[in-house]
Amino acid sequence: MHARKNSVPHVDPSDSMELKDLFSRTVSYLRLSLTDRCNLKCLYCVPEKDRSECSPRLDHNELLSYEELLRVVRVAVSLGISKLRLTGGEPLVRRDIMHFIDQLTKIDNLNDIRITTNGVLLEKFADPLAAAGIKKINISLDTLKPERFERITGKDYFTQVWKGIERAEAAGFSPIKLNTVVMRGINDDELEDFVRMSQETIMQIRFIEFMPIGSSSSWDKKAYMSSDEIMERIGEMGELIPVSKGKADGPATMFRAGQGAKGRIGFISPISHRFCDRCNRLRLTSEGMLRSCLLDDRETDLRSVLRRGGSEQDIQQALVDAVRNKPKGHQMEERLKNQGENCHGRMSRIGG
Numbered sequence: 086m087h088a089r090k091n092s093v094p095h096v097d098p099s100d101s102m103e104l105k106d107l108f109s110r111t112v113s114y115l116r117l118s119l120t121d122r123c124n125l126k127c128l129y130c131v132p133e134k135d136r137s138e139c140s141p142r143l144d145h146n147e148l149l150s151y152e153e154l155l156r157v158v159r160v161a162v163s164l165g166i167s168k169l170r171l172t173g174g175e176p177l178v179r180r181d182i183m184h185f186i187d188q189l190t191k192i193d194n195l196n197d198i199r200i201t202t203n204g205v206l207l208e209k210f211a212d213p214l215a216a217a218g219i220k221k222i223n224i225s226l227d228t229l230k231p232e233r234f235e236r237i238t239g240k241d242y243f244t245q246v247w248k249g250i251e252r253a254e255a256a257g258f259s260p261i262k263l264n265t266v267v268m269r270g271i272n273d274d275e276l277e278d279f280v281r282m283s284q285e286t287i288m289q290i291r292f293i294e295f296m297p298i299g300s301s302s303s304w305d306k307k308a309y310m311s312s313d314e315i316m317e318r319i320g321e322m323g324e325l326i327p328v329s330k331g332k333a334d335g336p337a338t339m340f341r342a343g344q345g346a347k348g349r350i351g352f353i354s355p356i357s358h359r360f361c362d363r364c365n366r367l368r369l370t371s372e373g374m375l376r377s378c379l380l381d382d383r384e385t386d387l388r389s390v391l392r393r394g395g396s397e398q399d400i401q402q403a404l405v406d407a408v409r410n411k412p413k414g415h416q417m418e419e420r421l422k423n424q425g426e427n428c429h430g431r432m433s434r435i436g437g
């Protein structure tokens with residue numbers, strides 16, 4: 086299936102402007118992909134052919150400008166969005182990011198702004214982010230071995246990332262949340278090391294199922310491990326004690342690896358235990374498309390609305406329509422079983 090752009094259907098003006106879908110889910114969480122550029126070339130994110138050469142990138146004018154993004158966020162907040170995540174690509178490579186974040190923090194009723202980063206630039210940005218009022222950072226790290234880091238990401242930046250993690254902890258982002266995509270034959274032999282880290286430090290390690298996103302990325306059915314399988318492997322190390330979820334845990338199910346563990350481990354299972362019935366998310370891709378489901382290629386073209394001079398009401402309408410078109414659930418498990426079909430959008434443009 087190729088990315089389809091939803092034409093914006095007419096909505097009766099008597100319908101109230103709220104971000105509620107046809108299945109009674111209320112959308113309160115917006116994820117912004119600020120850029121498709123990244124300082125890493127992770128094998129699961131960048132198509133194989135682009136890892137050795139320059140990945141095709143959006144032109145600057147294809148990205149939404151900060152002014153456009155701020156306009157969208159203000160309208161989204163007026164419709165009930167209360168949580169925002171900045172992602173990408175790598176959000177910290179976008180020029181003048183701190184200026185943008187400062188503007189975001191001034192938006193009334195938006196008190197929860199988070200960021201997902203690969204950590205490469207965190208040593209420089211951790212303090213300014215903390216000073217700006219960002220409360221939570223997720224850092225993606227799939228291996229604790231420097232040589233393997235280079236193989237997975239295409240760059241020899243492990244030490245830089247580790248320094249960034251330390252800087253973020255020192256800046257008060259504690260506990261640090263690490264996101265780890267588990268891939269059979271690539272990093273699954275490190276599960277025990279990550280679990281040990283959660284026992285010895287207060288870090289939270291969140292194991293994420295490898296998702297089939299991005300045509301011609303290195304998605305491989307054989308590399309996919311379900312959370313149940315990951316949990317079984319970890320269970321061999323000892324008891325997994327369920328802990329109640331905090332508000333910040335999102336769709337993760339959380340555990341402690343033994344009574345004395347200082348940190349926690351979480352499992353995010355978008356494929357095997359999909360959480361679509363609780364999904365409260367809307368995504369804005371770096372080229373300005375609203376995407377109501379990570380694993381469904383249908384999108385609503387918000388950039389055109391903005392650039393043809395759309396009013397606040399037009400933006401509201403596009404947001405409401407995108408939410409109304411949110412599918413009941415993704416069909417990825419069935420699609421994989423039947424045809425092994427991949428979702429086409431590029432992860433760096435969607436933002437994860």
Ligand code: SAM
Binds near residue numbers: 295
């Ligand atoms: N550059 C930032 C980073 O690395 O965290 C933000 C963008 S990245 C696309 C967001 C998250 O998506 C990362 O945690 C990454 O590991 C995850 N991700 C990317 N491709 C994935 C895939 N095929 N399956 C599961 N997670 C994936």
